[in-house]
Amino acid sequence: MSEFITIGEAMVLFGSCEPDLALKDASEYRKFLAGAEVNVCVGVARQGHSATYVTALGDDPFGHFIEETIQKNGIETDYISFTKDFWTGFMMKNRVINGDPDIFYWRKNSAAANFAKAKIDEIDLSDTKFAHLSGIFPAISDNALNVFRYLVTKLQEAGVRTTFDPNLRPQLWESQDYMIQVTNELAAQSEIILPGVNEGDILVGTREPSEIADFYLNQSDITQTVIVKLGEEGAYVKQKDGREFTVAGFKAKEVVDTVGAGDGFAAGLISSLLEGETIEQAVRRASAIGCLAVQSPGDNDGYPTVEELQAFYAEQA
Numbered sequence: 001m002s003e004f005i006t007i008g009e010a011m012v013l014f015g016s017c018e019p020d021l022a023l024k025d026a027s028e029y030r031k032f033l034a035g036a037e038v039n040v041c042v043g044v045a046r047q048g049h050s051a052t053y054v055t056a057l058g059d060d061p062f063g064h065f066i067e068e069t070i071q072k073n074g075i076e077t078d079y080i081s082f083t084k085d086f087w088t089g090f091m092m093k094n095r096v097i098n099g100d101p102d103i104f105y106w107r108k109n110s111a112a113a114n115f116a117k118a119k120i121d122e123i124d125l126s127d128t129k130f131a132h133l134s135g136i137f138p139a140i141s142d143n144a145l146n147v148f149r150y151l152v153t154k155l156q157e158a159g160v161r162t163t164f165d166p167n168l169r170p171q172l173w174e175s176q177d178y179m180i181q182v183t184n185e186l187a188a189q190s191e192i193i194l195p196g197v198n199e200g201d202i203l204v205g206t207r208e209p210s211e212i213a214d215f216y217l218n219q220s221d222i223t224q225t226v227i228v229k230l231g232e233e234g235a236y237v238k239q240k241d242g243r244e245f246t247v248a249g250f251k252a253k254e255v256v257d258t259v260g261a262g263d264g265f266a267a268g269l270i271s272s273l274l275e276g277e278t279i280e281q282a283v284r285r286a287s288a289i290g291c292l293a294v295q296s297p298g299d300n301d302g303y304p305t306v307e308e309l310q311a312f313y314a315e316q317a
C-alpha cells in the first residue's frame with residue numbers, strides 16, 4: 001500500500017484557451033484532469049512518493065481518460081471502480097490571470113457522488129502515513145458525506161495522519177450555513193487544517209490568521225496545526241503548543257492560471273512531512289509548489305518533479 005491516500009471526485013475539465021473570456025464566448029478548449037484531491041495526489045507522486053487515489057468513475061470516455069492520466073502520473077488505481085450506472089463528473093472553466101475563474105459543473109448524481117461505502121472496507125491502510133481530505137468530496141452528495149465520515153474513522157483507527165483543506169465550493173452545498181457547519185465539523189477530525197484566508201473569513205468570521213488558527217485549535221483535541229494560506233505573502237502557522245510563525249511566499253514570474261495553487265500547497269506540505277522535514281521546511285515547499293502551479297495552464301500541470309523543484313529553489317537563491 002501507498003504512503004499517501006486521498007479520496008475525491010476526479011473530473012474532466014475543459015479549460016478555455018484564450019485568457020479572460022466568458023465561458024459562453026470561448027471557442028477553443030483544452031482537456032485536463034481536474035479535482036482538488038486528485039491534484040494533491042499528482043503533486044505528492046511527482047515528489048517521488050507512493051500515492052493512492054480512491055474514487056468511482058463512469059464507464060465512459062472521460063472516466064477512462066482520467067484513469068489513464070492518473071496512471072501516467074504513477075498513482076495507484078487499485079481502489080478506483082467503474083460503473084455503467086452513472087457518468088464521470090465534468091466541468092468547464094475559463095482561464096483567468098487574476099482572481100477566480102468562472103466554473104460550471106456537470107457532476108450531480110455522478111459516479112463519485114454514488115461511491116459505494118462498502119468499498120472503504122477494502123482499503124489497505126497498513127503502510128499509509130498521510131491522508132489528505134478536502135471539503136469538496138463531502139459536498140457532492142449526502143452519500144459522499146457518509147463515505148467521508150466513515151473513511152475518517154478508518155484513518156483514525158489505523159493511526160494515519162490527516163490534512164484537511166476546506167476547499168469551499170458554495171455551489172455544491174444546499175446553504176452557506178450548512179456548508180460552514182459541516183466543514184468546521186469535518187475539519188475538527190484532522191490533525192492539520194489548511195484554510196485560505198478568504199475561507200477563514202467565511203468559516204470563522206475573521207481574516208486575522210491567528211484568530212482563524214485559534215478557532216480550529218480550540219475546537220478539537222485532534223487538530224495540532226493550522227496553516228492559513230496568505231497567497232504570495234506565504235502562510236501563517238500556529239500549533240497546539242502556542243508556537244506560531246509566518247513562512248514567506250514566492251512571487252510567480254507570470255501568472256497563467258490561478259487554479260491549483262492550494263492543492264499544490266497541500267502536496268508540497270505532505271511530501272515534505274513524509275520525508276521527515278520540519279514544519280517550516282514543509283510550508284516552504286508547499287509555497288514553492290503553489291507558486292509553480294499558477295505558472296502553467298490546468299490545475300496540476302505545473303506541479304514539479306524533485307529535480308524541477310530543486311531548479312526552482314536554485315533560481316530563487
Ligand code: KDG
Nearest residue numbers: 034035036136259260263299
Ligand atoms: O482546486 C482545484 C479544483 O477546484 C478543481 O480541480 C475542481 O475539484 C474541483 C472542484 O470541485 O471545484
